[in-house]
Structures are given as structure tokens and as C-alpha cells.
Amino acid sequence: MITVAIAEDHQALVDGINLLLEYEENISIIGMANDGEALLEIVRKKQPQIVLTDIKMPKIDGIAATKLIKKEFPNIKVIAFTMFDQEELVSQMIAAGASGYLLKNSPLQEVINAIEAVAFGNTFFDKAIDLSFTSEGVTTTTKRTILSKSEREILRLIGQGKTTSEIATSRFTAVSTVEKHRKNMIRKLGLSGKGELLRYALEKKYNF
Amino acid sequence: MITVAIAEDHQALVDGINLLLEYEENISIIGMANDGEALLEIVRKKQPQIVLTDIKMPKIDGIAATKLIKKEFPNIKVIAFTMFDQEELVSQMIAAGASGYLLKNSPLQEVINAIEAVAFGNTFFDKAIDLSFTSEGVTTTTKRTILSKSEREILRLIGQGKTTSEIATSRFTAVSTVEKHRKNMIRKLGLSGKGELLRYALEKKYNF
DNA sequence: AGATAAATACCCTGCAACGGGTATTTTTTT
DNA sequence: AAAAAAATACCCGTTGCAGGGTATTTATCT
Missing domain, CATH: 3.40.50.2300 (Response regulator)
Incomplete structure (x- = not known):
């Protein structure tokens, strides 16, 4: 049984x-x-x-x-x-x-x-x-592209519809920093194109 | 039966x-x-x-x-x-x-x-x-903000990650037309901001 | 302590997406 | 047949995001 x-x-x-x-x-x-x-x-x-x-x-x-x-x-x-x-x-x-x-x-x-x-x-x-x-x-699993703490936080805010400048303000960092994190995430995740990071953020959000 | x-x-x-x-x-x-x-x-x-x-x-x-x-x-x-x-x-x-x-x-x-x-x-x-x-x-229903056929189709394509020019190509229409539909949808749906239409499309899709 | 990774911040370029118009043709509804 | 709605296509200007760098400080992990 x-x-x-x-x-x-x-x-x-x-x-x-x-x-x-x-x-x-x-x-x-x-x-x-x-x-x-x-x-x-x-x-x-x-x-x-x-x-x-x-x-x-x-x-x-x-x-x-x-x-x-x-x-x-x-x-x-x-x-x-x-x-x-x-x-x-x-x-x-x-x-x-x-x-x-x-x-x-x-x-x-x-x-x-x-x-x-x-x-x-x-x-x-x-x-x-x-x-x-x-x-x-398969065996080495956890080597995958993993986002850092700041990156995940920013991704979450992107998923909430925040713009780069809003994110920068709320995190007390420069716009350029947030932009850099965005670009790094895009690279890490193998994305490309304007809306793709938002798409990714949303997919993760509902997602689970 | x-x-x-x-x-x-x-x-x-x-x-x-x-x-x-x-x-x-x-x-x-x-x-x-x-x-x-x-x-x-x-x-x-x-x-x-x-x-x-x-x-x-x-x-x-x-x-x-x-x-x-x-x-x-x-x-x-x-x-x-x-x-x-x-x-x-x-x-x-x-x-x-x-x-x-x-x-x-x-x-x-x-x-x-x-x-x-x-x-x-x-x-x-x-x-x-x-x-x-x-x-x-109930009787007068159809007064609501409803997207037209083309608009829905374009929204669906947006949800699939297609860009405006890709959508225009696949629909055999001008880029300007697709842009117009986008703007009309944004207005109809009360949205604003860069990614919002994509966000809307994705939310409807997974909808859930 | 030394190496590695992460977070911070700036540069420049280009383009797609928005926001606001106007106008014509086609379809649908009345 | 007339009116309304939808679809088509263009104009202008602005801005946020992406793609490509470089560089410094701060954590983190051996």
C-alpha cells in the first residue's frame, strides 16, 4: 500500500x-x-x-x-x-x-x-x-545561477510594479546601483529584452 | 438525462x-x-x-x-x-x-x-x-470597459513576451497601429507606466 | 590575512514603450 | 442608410530600460 x-x-x-x-x-x-x-x-x-x-x-x-x-x-x-x-x-x-x-x-x-x-x-x-x-x-545542483540578497529584493520590488527610481529611493541607494543589479540579474538569468525581467519577476511571484 | x-x-x-x-x-x-x-x-x-x-x-x-x-x-x-x-x-x-x-x-x-x-x-x-x-x-451589461478583439489579441501576444514590432509583423499591420492599440488599452484599463500593460497581460494569463 | 563574491556608483549609447495628438477606412450595430 | 465602434496609420516628444563598460567599498568565505 x-x-x-x-x-x-x-x-x-x-x-x-x-x-x-x-x-x-x-x-x-x-x-x-x-x-x-x-x-x-x-x-x-x-x-x-x-x-x-x-x-x-x-x-x-x-x-x-x-x-x-x-x-x-x-x-x-x-x-x-x-x-x-x-x-x-x-x-x-x-x-x-x-x-x-x-x-x-x-x-x-x-x-x-x-x-x-x-x-x-x-x-x-x-x-x-x-x-x-x-x-x-543534476548532482551539483546548487551551483545554478542564484541571485544575491539585494538582487532578490530588487526583483521582488520589480514584481510589485516599482520602477527603478522608486526602488532606488526606497532602498536609499543610487538609481545606477539598481540599474546595475537589474543588468546583473538579466545576465545571470539569461534574459534579454525590455520587459523580460518584469515578466520573470511576475512568473516567480505567482508562482509560487 | x-x-x-x-x-x-x-x-x-x-x-x-x-x-x-x-x-x-x-x-x-x-x-x-x-x-x-x-x-x-x-x-x-x-x-x-x-x-x-x-x-x-x-x-x-x-x-x-x-x-x-x-x-x-x-x-x-x-x-x-x-x-x-x-x-x-x-x-x-x-x-x-x-x-x-x-x-x-x-x-x-x-x-x-x-x-x-x-x-x-x-x-x-x-x-x-x-x-x-x-x-x-444585468440587462444593460455591455457598458463596461471591454477590450476589442484586436486589443485582446495584442494583449495576448504581449503576455507571450512579444514586442510591439514582432506583434506588428505577425499581424501584418504597422507598428504604429499596435502602439495605438497599446495606448488605448492602457487608457481603457486605467494603467500607467512602462511595464504595466505587460504586468496586466501576465496577471490575466496566469490569472489565475 | 587573503581571496572571492556582493553591493555600491558612475560613464555612454540606443531603442522600445509611453503620453498626447489627428485622421482615414472598415466593421458592426442600430 | 445612418451612427457608432473598431481598426488602421501617422505625427510629436519624453523617459525608462537594456547593453556595454569601469571602479571602489563592504561583506563573506576559506
Whole structure:
């Protein structure tokens, strides 16, 4: 019997998965949560073998939740179940310790396949996911382009719609400094073009 | 027997609804589509009594699809099933002729309730929907700030990260035209500032 | 203590996006 | 057929963001 906990803020989808697994003899859902905090509670109490989690969630996002789970219970396998197939998110989930990654626009049957594959010790990544970028760096994960503290703060402000000069004022630094951070981030993240950094900031924001 | 057609681009959710309705004796799903175009085909061929449709969909969105369906088949009832609870969208769906509006973060059981209510001739709106704005204007709906067809198309392309000149090229129009549409949208939507239109486009897209 | 990374701040260039007009043609609605 | 709305295209000017440098101070990590 495989025990599973689900975290997902779209109740309709949770219900759907429940219905699907109701007739699966060897899979049992032992807990459901609508946010990351509730998920952690369930995990601590019931220690499922598999956690199926959304990335974009209230309170604690899926990436942070995964890190915490893997830290406390390295044996629990985590599968991401999300709408986003951005490389960044996939790689962050892998870095956090996820064993699988499912997209919501794939058939529900895939959920069963993924749960069984991961329970068996394999990894399971949706076929739509481009894993090319991991080929060289799966083991060395945390070497990836990581933003510095100031950069992340500025990125957050960009995501809130602040302009460069507003950010400079609120941080008591020069406009040129903020601009420099912007450029460095663009370079680090491999972006190009006018709106791309804002786009990136927004994708991260909802995002999780 | 109530006949239903579903349009929804998240296959997982379609599968979930299918599972749910499998054991409902008096509801039968006679067609499924992943985009608006396919939905219209199904509707024309099979003429279901109820159409359950997402709003954000490829090719033809739920609002446009609803208008077309209600124009050709006024007796077919349309229920919106979406993640968005924006006033704007709700009122557009009502204007388009929808009889119900469900949010994806409500229990799946609600789908059955809505289908049955609407099939019976009632309307069904998710309790999370704020309908206060309709009190004065249900009949006169179409007075709201609504983007035109070209504007929406351009907004979609903006959301995809296309620049003005790329959009102009792909639409075989002048750059100045696209710029004009941008400005008009900014005015209509009450926005201001460089990235705001992109931000708006992205917020609508993921909408969520 | 020495090396490395981060944060700070400035230079210059170019262009895409905004903000404000006006005007013509096409489509849609009445 | 007339009126209204949408789509087309152009004008002007301003500014913020990006792309390319360089350089100094402050943390941080061996």
C-alpha cells in the first residue's frame, strides 16, 4: 500500500484525484491540504510515503515545503503537480529534492503512473518537461545561477510594479546601483529584452 | 438525462469531472474539447443541453465561444468553469449569455449542483462570486470597459513576451497601429507606466 | 590575512514603450 | 442608410530600460 498526501489549493482537482484513486487498491490518500503549512502538519503527523504538491500555494510554497519535508524526512518522496513548466521552477524543485514533476494539463492517469514510479524508487517527469538543462548539473545542483540578497529584493520590488527610481529611493541607494543589479540579474538569468525581467519577476511571484 | 459538453484545457480536470459524473445516472457527458474551436464543433454536431467551459482557452476563449453558442443555439445553457473571479470576466460571461459561473477552487460536487440547477432553468453562481455589480446593470451589461478583439489579441501576444514590432509583423499591420492599440488599452484599463500593460497581460494569463 | 563574491556608483549609447495628438477606412450595430 | 465602434496609420516628444563598460567599498568565505 502506497500512502499519499496531497497539497493543492484547487479543491476541484483534489476531488478529482480522490475519485481517481478511490478505486486504486494499492494507493491510499491519507491526507489533504490546501496550503503548505497544512501540508507540513499532515506530513509530520502521518508521514506518507509520497507527497503530491502544487508549487503555487498559500503560506508556504511547494518549493519551500519540499525542502522542509526532505530535511525532516529524507525518505518521503515529493512529486510536484503544477501548471508551470518553467525551467527555473523545475530545477528549483529538483534542487529541493523532488522526485517527480507533473503538469496539470496532462491526463489524470499520469498521477497514478507518477505515484507508482516514484514509490518504486524511480523519478517521474512529465514528458512535456525539458530536462536538457539538468544533464550536466543534476548532482551539483546548487551551483545554478542564484541571485544575491539585494538582487532578490530588487526583483521582488520589480514584481510589485516599482520602477527603478522608486526602488532606488526606497532602498536609499543610487538609481545606477539598481540599474546595475537589474543588468546583473538579466545576465545571470539569461534574459534579454525590455520587459523580460518584469515578466520573470511576475512568473516567480505567482508562482509560487 | 442531461447532456453535457465540456471545454477545458487542463486535461486532469476533465478527467476528474468525467470520473465524478461517471456514476451520475442522470448526467451524460457527450463531448469534450481542449479549446474553443473544438467545443463549437462538438456543440454543432451533438447539441448538448449544457456546456461547461473554461474561459481561458486556446483558439476561441470561453466568452467568445459562449456568444457564438447562444447565437446559434439559444436553448443551450452555458456554465463558466474557471479560476478567475474577476468582476470583469463574470460580467462578460453574463453578457455573453452564461447561466452559471463556477470557480475551480470550489468542491467538484458543485459541478453537479450547477449542472442540475441550470438544466432545470435556474442560474447558478459560485457563492464566492460577488454579484453586487450586476444589480443595476444585468440587462444593460455591455457598458463596461471591454477590450476589442484586436486589443485582446495584442494583449495576448504581449503576455507571450512579444514586442510591439514582432506583434506588428505577425499581424501584418504597422507598428504604429499596435502602439495605438497599446495606448488605448492602457487608457481603457486605467494603467500607467512602462511595464504595466505587460504586468496586466501576465496577471490575466496566469490569472489565475 | 587573503581571496572571492556582493553591493555600491558612475560613464555612454540606443531603442522600445509611453503620453498626447489627428485622421482615414472598415466593421458592426442600430 | 445612418451612427457608432473598431481598426488602421501617422505625427510629436519624453523617459525608462537594456547593453556595454569601469571602479571602489563592504561583506563573506576559506
